[in-house]
Amino acid sequence: MSELETTIRHHIAATAKPAQIAPEGIDLTVDLKQEFGISSMKMILLMTTLCKELGVTLSSFDERDLAGINSAGDLIRAFEKAREGVAS
Amino acid sequence: MTIKAWPQETAFLNALFKRRWSAEHKLSIYRFGAEAEAIPLSDLQGMVEGVAAWLTSLGLQRHDRIGILSSNRLEYVLLDLAALRLGLVTACFDPASFAQETDLVEKYGLKQLFLDTRVASPRSGADHVLPIERVLEEAGKERDRDSAEPVTYAPEDISTIKFTSGSTGIAKGLGATVGSIEQSLRSTQKLFSHGPGDTLLVFLPLSLLQQRYWVYSAILYWHDIVITDSRLALEAIQREHPTVIMGVPAFFDTLKEYIEMSAGAGSPRASAIDVLGDRLRYLWTGSAAARPDTLEFFEVTCGVPIFEGYGLNETCITTKNHPGAHKRGSVGKPLDGVRVEIDAEGQIRVSRDHPVNTRYLFAPDGASEKVFMADGSVATGDLGYIDDEGFLYVMGRADDVVVLANGKTISVRPLEEAILRLPEVKQAMVFGTGRPVLASLVCPAPGTNPDAVKRAVQQATRGFGSEAVELVIPVADGFSEGAGLLTSQGKLRRRAITEHYHQAIQEAYGDQS
Numbered sequence: 303m304s305e306l307e308t309t310i311r312h313h314i315a316a317t318a319k320p321a322q323i324a325p326e327g328i329d330l331t332v333d334l335k336q337e338f339g340i341s342s343m344k345m346i347l348l349m350t351t352l353c354k355e356l357g358v359t360l361s362s363f364d365e366r367d368l369a370g371i372n373s374a375g376d377l378i379r380a381f382e383k384a385r386e387g388v389a390s
Numbered sequence: 391m392t393i394k395a396w397p398q399e400t401a402f403l404n405a406l407f408k409r410r411w412s413a414e415h416k417l418s419i420y421r422f423g424a425e426a427e428a429i430p431l432s433d434l435q436g437m438v439e440g441v442a443a444w445l446t447s448l449g450l451q452r453h454d455r456i457g458i459l460s461s462n463r464l465e466y467v468l469l470d471l472a473a474l475r476l477g478l479v480t481a482c483f484d485p486a487s488f489a490q491e492t493d494l495v496e497k498y499g500l501k502q503l504f505l506d507t508r509v510a511s512p513r514s515g516a517d518h519v520l521p522i523e524r525v526l527e528e529a530g531k532e533r534d535r536d537s538a539e540p541v542t543y544a545p546e547d548i549s550t551i552k553f554t555s556g557s558t559g560i561a562k563g564l565g566a567t568v569g570s571i572e573q574s575l576r577s578t579q580k581l582f583s584h585g586p587g588d589t590l591l592v593f594l595p596l597s598l599l600q601q602r603y604w605v606y607s608a609i610l611y612w613h614d615i616v617i618t619d620s621r622l623a624l625e626a627i628q629r630e631h632p633t634v635i636m637g638v639p640a641f642f643d644t645l646k647e648y649i650e651m652s653a654g655a656g657s658p659r660a661s662a663i664d665v666l667g668d669r670l671r672y673l674w675t676g677s678a679a680a681r682p683d684t685l686e687f688f689e690v691t692c693g694v695p696i697f698e699g700y701g702l703n704e705t706c707i708t709t710k711n712h713p714g715a716h717k718r719g720s721v722g723k724p725l726d727g728v729r730v731e732i733d734a735e736g737q738i739r740v741s742r743d744h745p746v747n748t749r750y751l752f753a754p755d756g757a758s759e760k761v762f763m764a765d766g767s768v769a770t771g772d773l774g775y776i777d778d779e780g781f782l783y784v785m786g787r788a789d790d791v792v793v794l795a796n797g798k799t800i801s802v803r804p805l806e807e808a809i810l811r812l813p814e815v816k817q818a819m820v821f822g823t824g825r826p827v828l829a830s831l832v833c834p835a836p837g838t839n840p841d842a843v844k845r846a847v848q849q850a851t852r853g854f855g856s857e858a859v860e861l862v863i864p865v866a867d868g869f870s871e872g873a874g875l876l877t878s879q880g881k882l883r884r885r886a887i888t889e890h891y892h893q894a895i896q897e898a899y900g901d902q903s
Contacts, residue, residue, distance in 0.1 A: 346624060
């Protein structure tokens with residue numbers, strides 16, 4: 303498991319509280335809203351927190367990419383892409 | 391309509407285009423996929439003049455109606471100000487409610503519709519539809535800009551059309567008088583004294599007239615303004631450290647959570663300063679009831695004032711807590727020129743020196759008469775009381791309209807009717823005021839599977855706009871007149887039902903409440 307994936311799993315679990323979710327047990331394909339109750343407001347919280355920790359500017363995301371984020375796997379791919387942008 | 395004469399020399403919107411805008415203060419825009427940009431207001435004025443010249447070249451004239459269906463962006467601000475400059479009437483559509491509507495031009499008599507193609511697709515009446523991106527291109531083109539003086543408004547003139555959320559049924563449209571806009575600008579300025587040194591953060595949709603007030607305020611009172619959308623609000627806060635944040639309860643709940651998470655085991659107050667900066671004067675909240683624990687967190691734990699207020703589309707800003715008169719849990723005292731009364735049914739009635747209007751421009755037959763009373767007051771549909779010191783408290787809705795924590799207004803009756811059409815359901819009541827999502831108490835038909843009922847209800851309430859019932863709470867005993875839960879006509883006694891099932895409702899919402 304990559305460091306990025308570990309970080310994202312950790313923050314999904316923290317955002318979904320008080321629901322008790324084991325970060326390592328998160329299925330990367332399930333819908334974050336339906337499965338963990340991460341509503342649009344909670345998603346703002348999650349994205350902002352991840353951006354701060356990972357050194358990415360949220361506004362650097364493309365709006366269409368953001369609209370396609372529904373699962374933990376989507377988040378990992380979006381941040382991989384964003385970090386490539388930062389590095390290049 | 392009786393409207394008091396507004397002294398010409400103090401008519402704000404008339405003064406807006408007859409003075410030079412500040413070069414020392416700026417409009418900043420945060421959006422996805424682009425660097426934040428900051429534009430001096432003096433430069434903005436030049437761009438507005440350019441857009442006004444372009445709109446004129448399109449053949450648009452005073453009193454013509456233009457539509458804007460867009461997310462928050464610079465072009466929105468330019469269009470709105472250029473329309474004010476020319477005396478055009480803007481119809482501002484919230485993408486969350488109108489993105490799927492394809493006949494706006496015909497339905498609302500628009501001469502031109504400006505469309506943000508990121509949030510809505512081109513539609514019928516394409517001759518009258520332009521992408522909003524064109525606005526910025528045209529702003530910089532050379533044209534004759536001195537052909538017309540800015541228009542002069544009278545208080546009863548209409549400069550914009552406000553729409554109700556329209557999550558269900560037909561959206562109601564209401565022309566806003568210039569007098570009402572000026573009265574609100576003047577009276578809020580008296581309470582908060584925004585000025586040089588202030589930075590106001592705006593992220594709620596600019597389709598809400600009140601959010602555009604703060605653009606006019608920046609020009610009139612010389613302060614900075616930052617505009618973004620809610621998804622970038624936390625980033626903008628941390629980068630700009632605004633002095634005022636204009637929000638709604640659901641956002642401040644999220645901000646609270648963010649500060650708490652950032653604090654970890656440390657001090658929330660220190661975390662608040664880290665997140666919000668040390669310039670913050672106050673937080674502005676309205677549109678829905680704030681959670682008491684959120685108010686207490688900001689005021690007591692973090693030492694940050696948060697001021698609740700009250701108002702509807704039909705009344706504009708009615709009451710507001712402010713630094714000079716603040717009582718937590720209330721929505722403040724009436725603004726200057728606003729009178730609030732509680733009628734015999736306990737309903738809040740509002741009168742203004744300068745009414746927003748006296749009837750809807752677009753609404754089903756009879757809708758205006760239910761809201762705009764013959765004595766000039768607005769029947770708000772909200773229940774409330776006024777304490778000995780004159781602070782207003784809002785108790786809830788008198789009818790079947792729910793206001794979610796995010797400020798969305800939803801008529802629950804069509805949802806309930808859809809649920810009651812299900813063979814699995816005997817009775818239902820949808821609710822959710824002050825909550826993040828809609829819920830329904832449901833009395834299932836005998837022998838039905840609770841999980842099947844839940845799925846059926848969620849499915850049946852999709853397709854009513856952006857909100858469906860997410861939480862379904864089965865109740866075995868049902869609502870009866872004998873238990874005081876139905877009227878003698880069989881209507882739901884909503885408050886009694888909510889109280890009766892309080893425990894089950896609390897459990898269903900859990901941490902979402």
